[in-house]
Amino acid sequence: MNQPRVRLGDLSVGFIQSLAQAVRNLEHDPGALLEQYGLDSARLSEPGARLSIPRYMRLGHAAIQLTDNPALGLHMGQCSRLGEAGLAGVTAAQAPTVREAARTLIRFEPLYASNYRGQSSFHEDSQGAWLRFYSISPYNAYNRFVVDSILSGWLAQLSNLAGTTLLAERVEIEFEAPVYASQYQALSHAPIVFEAQSNQLRLSHASLNLRNQAHCPSTWRHLLQLCEKELEQLTRTRSLRERITQLLGPLLNGGREPDLEEVAARLKLPTWTLRRKLADEGTQFRAILNDTRRDLAMAYIRDTELVFGEIAYLLGFASAEAFQRAFKRWSNQTPGEFRRSQRQTARVPTAR
Incomplete structure (x- = not known):
């Protein structure tokens, strides 16, 4: 238990700006709600300030209840700025084209948001490109707005850069069509595809090639260098154990557990080299896997209302029973006992 506690993720408090503006646009005052979550003007002005993912989802759900608008995430996206x-x-806003702005925003995502579940990605082919947001399933009233705000936000941000309204050629969303499904149509020329394999939108080459009239080449290059330095610093300060822990999150999802060979391949190391490096650090892959599962399990139970079967699936267990046995071994408590003990000290309702 001497290792740093695994977090589900966090993001810049800058994202609260679009949430607050969306609430105002829907004719409600977000002030009291933000104060409840400790997000006063001083906190929102603090350089580098971050908000945990569970707390952000609770805040978003509370804002949806305040406005009585389940499509709040789509409105947030429309209000978002680079x-x-x-x-x-800021670097993406200086990119020469929509393509480079999208690449920049996604490449440097770790500078403003992190989630153990994965990272967004940009996939270009001969016809266009997919902008893909990673899976945060299972979906519920607390996290659908996150997907909505990201996809809608990408289009709004890139439209502002291009000086014209961009529409996606196609939008795919993992969860089933919600009650406000018709409101997604403002994002795309084509019908929205729900219950898809990924959360993603597709832009044509014509859209990707649009120029940014505010582009200044020297400023763009300078900002890119600053981003590269910050990203390198983030990577350099991670130990091998931390890098493995970061990889395990996305690999665990789906009722299966990754093995040493799979992780070694992701790290671009021979299996024997990874095993030796871990031995040099006084640990083994199995120990890191168990510690990661334990810490993520505690975070899920403490910070969300996911049922134990869902948590078991997210952590690569074959069944809820196998997960509950492992958790009892880790903590000398059942998951239910641990959740009840945590609820006694919780001050804000948790998010499912």
Whole structure:
């Protein structure tokens, strides 16, 4: 238990700007709600300030209840600006084209947001490109707005850069069509595809090639260098154990557990080299896997209302029973006992 506690993720408080503006646009005052979550003007002005993913989801759900608008995430996206993503967003705003702005925003995502479940990605082919947001399933009233705000936000941010309204050629979303499904149509020329394999939108080459009239080559290059330095610093300060822990999150999902060979391949190391390096650090892959599962399990139970079967699936267990046995071994408590003990000290309702 001497290792740093695994977190589900966090993001820049800059994202609160679009949430607050969306609430105002829906004719409600977000002030009291933000105060409840400790997000006063001083906190929102603090350089580098971050908000945990569970707390962000609770805040978003509370804002949806305040406005009585389940499509709040789509409104948030429409209000979002590149500057809310900090240095990465300011850099993207200086990109020469929509293509480079999208690449920049996604490449430097770790500078403004992190989630153990994965990272967004940009996939270009001969016809266009997919902008893909990673899976955060299972979906519920607390996290659908995150997907909505990201996909809608990408289009709004890139439209502002291009000086014209961009529509996606196709939008795919993992969860089933919600009650406000018709409101997604403002994002795309084509019908929205729900219950898809990924959360993603597709832009044509014509859209990707649009120029940014505010582009200044020297400023763009300078900002890119600053982003590269910050990203390198993030990577350099991670130990091998931390890098493995970061890899395990996305690999665990789906009722299966990754093995040493799979992780070694992701790290671009021979299996024997990874085993030796871990031995040099006084640990083994199995120990890191168990510690990661334990810490993520505690975070899920403490910070969300996911049922134990869902948590078991997210952590690569074959069944809820196998997960509950492992958790009892780790903590001398059942998952239910641990959740009840945590609820006694919780001050804000947790998010499912």
